[in-house]
Amino acid sequence: MNHIVQHIISIAFACAILLPIKAQDSQQQVLLPGEQPKPSRYVAIEEEKAHIVLFQGFTLSVDAFGPVSYMVSDYGTAEAALRLNLKNTYFPIVEAGYGKCATEDFNTQVSYKVSAPYARIGIDFNMLKDKFQSNRLYLGARYGVSTYKYDLAGPTMTDPIWGGSEAFNIPKTSCTSHWLEVLMGVEVQIYKNFHMGWAIRYKTELASTKNDNSKPNCIPGYGYTTNASCWGGTYSLIFDLNWGMKKSHKRRMNIEIRETRPINQPQDSTIDDETELNDDDRKESTDGEQAE
Amino acid sequence: MKSNPQHGHTERHRMKRLSPYSLIAGLMILLGACMLAGCYSNNCPMENTVTCNYAFYDAEGTAIAYQDTITVSTLMPGYKTVYTYRKMGTLPITKDEPDPTLVEAGYTETLSQQRNDTILLNKKSNASSIKIPMSYFNAVDTLIFAYRSISSKDTVKIHHSSYPHVELPECGAYRFHHLKSVTATDAAIDHIEISNPDVGYEGTTNIKIYFNGVAEAE
Numbered sequence: 001m002n003h004i005v006q007h008i009i010s011i012a013f014a015c016a017i018l019l020p021i022k023a024q025d026s027q028q029q030v031l032l033p034g035e036q037p038k039p040s041r042y043v044a045i046e047e048e049k050a051h052i053v054l055f056q057g058f059t060l061s062v063d064a065f066g067p068v069s070y071m072v073s074d075y076g077t078a079e080a081a082l083r084l085n086l087k088n089t090y091f092p093i094v095e096a097g098y099g100k101c102a103t104e105d106f107n108t109q110v111s112y113k114v115s116a117p118y119a120r121i122g123i124d125f126n127m128l129k130d131k132f133q134s135n136r137l138y139l140g141a142r143y144g145v146s147t148y149k150y151d152l153a154g155p156t157m158t159d160p161i162w163g164g165s166e167a168f169n170i171p172k173t174s175c176t177s178h179w180l181e182v183l184m185g186v187e188v189q190i191y192k193n194f195h196m197g198w199a200i201r202y203k204t205e206l207a208s209t210k211n212d213n214s215k216p217n218c219i220p221g222y223g224y225t226t227n228a229s230c231w232g233g234t235y236s237l238i239f240d241l242n243w244g245m246k247k248s249h250k251r252r253m254n255i256e257i258r259e260t261r262p263i264n265q266p267q268d269s270t271i272d273d274e275t276e277l278n279d280d281d282r283k284e285s286t287d288g289e290q291a292e
Numbered sequence: 293m294k295s296n297p298q299h300g301h302t303e304r305h306r307m308k309r310l311s312p313y314s315l316i317a318g319l320m321i322l323l324g325a326c327m328l329a330g331c332y333s334n335n336c337p338m339e340n341t342v343t344c345n346y347a348f349y350d351a352e353g354t355a356i357a358y359q360d361t362i363t364v365s366t367l368m369p370g371y372k373t374v375y376t377y378r379k380m381g382t383l384p385i386t387k388d389e390p391d392p393t394l395v396e397a398g399y400t401e402t403l404s405q406q407r408n409d410t411i412l413l414n415k416k417s418n419a420s421s422i423k424i425p426m427s428y429f430n431a432v433d434t435l436i437f438a439y440r441s442i443s444s445k446d447t448v449k450i451h452h453s454s455y456p457h458v459e460l461p462e463c464g465a466y467r468f469h470h471l472k473s474v475t476a477t478d479a480a481i482d483h484i485e486i487s488n489p490d491v492g493y494e495g496t497t498n499i500k501i502y503f504n505g506v507a508e509a510e
Contacts, residue, residue, distance in 0.1 A: 108464035152458055154465040159428035161410060162368060166429060168456050168465050212468070214458040226335055226460060 052131060056085035058241040059195070065235040066097065074103040075218055079234070083124070088131040091124040091138065099146070099220025109155050110168075116148030118221030120181070134189035142181040142201075146220045149174050152213070170213050177208040177219045185234070193240035204229040336463035340493050343423035344450070344469070347497040350507040351482040358503060360480070361417040361440040364424060366433060368408035376402040409436070426491060428454050428467045437480070444479035450499075457492070468492050471499070480504055 063079040070076020079097030086092070096119045104111035122142035128135070149172040158165040185199025205225060208216055216225060223230045348358045377385040377399035385394065395401055412424050412435070427433050431453070437446040450471065457468040469491035476484040482502040491498050 103461060105461040105464075108461060110458055110461040110465055112461050154456075154458070154461075157428060157456060157465060157467060159467075161366070161412070161425055162427040162430055164369075164429040170456065212455055212457065217461055 052087045058243050059083045059238050061236040061238040063234045075101040089126050095120040101218035111153050112217045114148050114150035116220045118146035120144040136187040140183045144179045144221050147176045175209040175216050178206040179222045195238035197236045199234050201232040342466050342493050344426050344491050344498045345423050346499045347421045349502045352506050354507050356507045357418050357420040361415050363438045364413035365409045365411045365436045370408045371405045372408050374404050374406045426469045446477045446479045446481050448476045450474050
């Protein structure tokens with residue numbers, strides 16, 4: 001099935017590129033009686049086949065934005081992600097991290113503390129037309145979940161009419177939260193297997209465990225629940241892993257070259273150019289000629 | 293892989309499409325998002341007084357504005373000493389503090405112990421609803437409804453539980469209540485019922501009081 005899709009895409013892609021060239025080529029082949037062919041060495045028809053193997057490897061990434069956020073605010077995360085690369089287009093991803101929040105309101109003196117792990121699962125789509133390049137612009141979606149216990153404390157509560165007082169301290173309230181994220185980001189190759197990228201995320205809370213006393217003020221991996229939705233971001237340091245990777249997987253493209261020589265043109269005139277192709281390309285080229 | 297010189301899509305051209313400068317742009321966007329996130333947004337409720345809301349109806353369930361003047365007081369924990377002064381031919385006078393001038397005037401002073409009380413609603417007239425606070429730590433609130441037009445009083449007992457509630461830390465901590473049962477005497481009240489057992493600051497009607505009589509159609 002994948003091969004069929006590949007062929008359809010490659011044919012459509014080749015048609016878009018080659019039609020003008022083909023037209024130009026056809027014009028060059030028409031010679032009037034007594035007219036000599038132009039002294040060009042050859043006219044090459046290049047067909048870029050979007051042949052990308054399905055499995056393109058794994059990447060491991062860590063988020064640098066979460067720790068920085070914790071240093072400058074009350075909330076932060078430590079997060080890593082394992083991502084699968086399929087055809088340089090689809091990137092199923094699993095993210096796991098540990099979120100921590102400790103805040104106290106200056107006016108009300110009500111404090112909220114939580115620290116717990118969280119996980120997200122989702123997929124990114126590379127939106128660039130050129131799937132071969134190492135840089136990416138992607139859109140993605142995530143489903144996140146976290147099970148945690150938060151502590152809530154505040155000043156002593158005193159009944160102003162009937163009297164009496166009681167310390168306000170509610171420790172370890174159990175809660176499970178679910179949320180969705182949509183994101184947009186870029187990723188740039190810095191050096192060989194090392195990439196960096198950023199993403200902004202729009203998050204919306206789906207549900208949290210109901211509790212009479214309170215609702216969670218901050219969810220690990222999600223952020224503050226002051227509004228029904230919130231924004232977040234990641235700044236990722238991304239490392240390509242070579243698990244299960246063959247050398248051929250790093251092949252970016254195969255080029256099929258079909259040659260059309262003018263009349264009476266010696267065949268050895270293209271040897272110099274053909275030597276620039278590597279073995280894989282040569283094989284494709286040979287296959288292409290045989291197919292013709 | 294070496295690029296074919298005739299080939300239009302060279303590696304160099306591809307890299308130009310998405311340069312490392314986008315990382316810097318992204319960092320600036322993230323910092324901007326942080327600044328936006330830092331903007332203070334207060335989502336605390338405007339009405340933040342926790343009261344039990346009573347709505348008035350006639351005996352047949354028609355919403356009314358009760359014409360009489362109502363004073364609601366509640367019994368407090370503990371007792372107080374009440375001083376009563378009596379004299380032939382005059383009405384008795386009750387005071388919380390001793391008054392020697394009345395004794396000098398020929399009144400007889402009598403001491404008695406009564407439950408502490410306080411007024412929660414003072415002389416409210418022509419009301420269709422009232423708001424009464426609830427105790428934080430008592431299981432039962434006892435309310436005394438006094439009317440101007442009749443000498444009898446009604447006693448309303450509300451059994452409830454209370455718990456602290458925090459919507460957001462910046463909104464502060466409140467005491468919410470859950471109504472379990474409510475009873476009333478029948479001096480002016482026909483019957484009473486719980487409408488919404490959860491008492492918060494939302495302002496919904498929690499208890500319906502049905503007074504004796506039927507409202508006249510206008």
